[in-house]
Amino acid sequence: MTRPAISDVAVGQSIGARTVEVGRGDLVRYAGASKDFNTIHWNDRIAREVGLPGVIAHGMFTMGQAVNVVTDWVGDPGAIVDCGVRFTRPVPVPDPGVAVVEVEGVIGAVDPAAGTVRVDLAVTFEGAKVLGKAQVVVSLA
Amino acid sequence: MGVNTAYAGREYPATAPYAVGREHLRDFASAVGATHPAHHDVAAARALGHPDVVAAPTFAVVIAQKAEAQLIEDPEAGIDFSRVVHAEERFTHHRPIHAGDELVTVLHVDAITERAGLAMVTTRCEIADSDGAPVATVTSTLAVRGADA
Numbered sequence: 001m002t003r004p005a006i007s008d009v010a011v012g013q014s015i016g017a018r019t020v021e022v023g024r025g026d027l028v029r030y031a032g033a034s035k036d037f038n039t040i041h042w043n044d045r046i047a048r049e050v051g052l053p054g055v056i057a058h059g060m061f062t063m064g065q066a067v068n069v070v071t072d073w074v075g076d077p078g079a080i081v082d083c084g085v086r087f088t089r090p091v092p093v094p095d096p097g098v099a100v101v102e103v104e105g106v107i108g109a110v111d112p113a114a115g116t117v118r119v120d121l122a123v124t125f126e127g128a129k130v131l132g133k134a135q136v137v138v139s140l141a
Numbered sequence: 142m143g144v145n146t147a148y149a150g151r152e153y154p155a156t157a158p159y160a161v162g163r164e165h166l167r168d169f170a171s172a173v174g175a176t177h178p179a180h181h182d183v184a185a186a187r188a189l190g191h192p193d194v195v196a197a198p199t200f201a202v203v204i205a206q207k208a209e210a211q212l213i214e215d216p217e218a219g220i221d222f223s224r225v226v227h228a229e230e231r232f233t234h235h236r237p238i239h240a241g242d243e244l245v246t247v248l249h250v251d252a253i254t255e256r257a258g259l260a261m262v263t264t265r266c267e268i269a270d271s272d273g274a275p276v277a278t279v280t281s282t283l284a285v286r287g288a289d290a
């Protein structure tokens with residue numbers, strides 16, 4: 001797998017999109033793998049007590065899922081040199097059912113001198129942005 | 142009790158080494174839906190020039206949160222974890238994390254600001270390998286709501 005050539009990349013270009021379905025089981029699995037056992041991610045009663053609508057997804061789960069669009073485009077996870085997000089809205093995860101999160105990556109900037117591009121991620125739930133300033137810098141050198 | 146703003150500027154001693162395991166990297170990648178072969182298959186990772194399977198780009202949060210517990214779980218810091226919401230997270234990778242790495246972390250409390258019943262706590266984890274070479278910088282901001290907010 002070779003990385004895309006920086007000369008072929010233009011600002012505004014879409015690098016891919018995907019739909020992520022999030023169920024309670026996905027949060028349990030993420031809690032185990034990440035060791036983030038905060039009760040608001042698995043206990044409705046506690047989540048409501050602290051003013052949430054119910055169990056919400058770990059922000060880091062959503063971020064981790066969103067970045068996959070970039071990894072799969074660039075072809076090497078080692079090419080990702082920087083990624084940052086703001087968590088602007090929670091993603092409530094129903095039981096039963098799933099929350100549906102939409103992810104799209106668009107080239108936000110190209111730096112030929114550094115050999116890097118910035119991918120801006122649009123991550124939405126029910127039409128509203130859940131990650132703000134979600135930016136991933138990728139080395140194409 | 143509110144968040145103790147006197148903790149701003151604090152730097153903690155380096156953590157004990159964190160051993161990055163191959164199965165853990167696979168489990169974490171699966172948990173975030175990261176299906177790229179370099180996270181799972183040693184041969185695929187080596188074909189890209191990596192010594193072993195590569196961590197997903199957000200895996201460093203596991204190491205960072207373990208280090209951040211030094212602050213979060215300190216009763217004197219006054220952070221009620223049930224009132225914490227994650228506000229921001231950023232990873233700067235100086236090199237990819239691989240299975241077999243032994244990583245040490247120095248936790249810095251970069252800022253604690255309070256306004257309108259909300260405390261914003263920004264930490265920075267400087268993660269380095271066993272030779273002291275920088276591996277990742279993880280910056281995290283937590284919003285802690287006051288008891289009456």
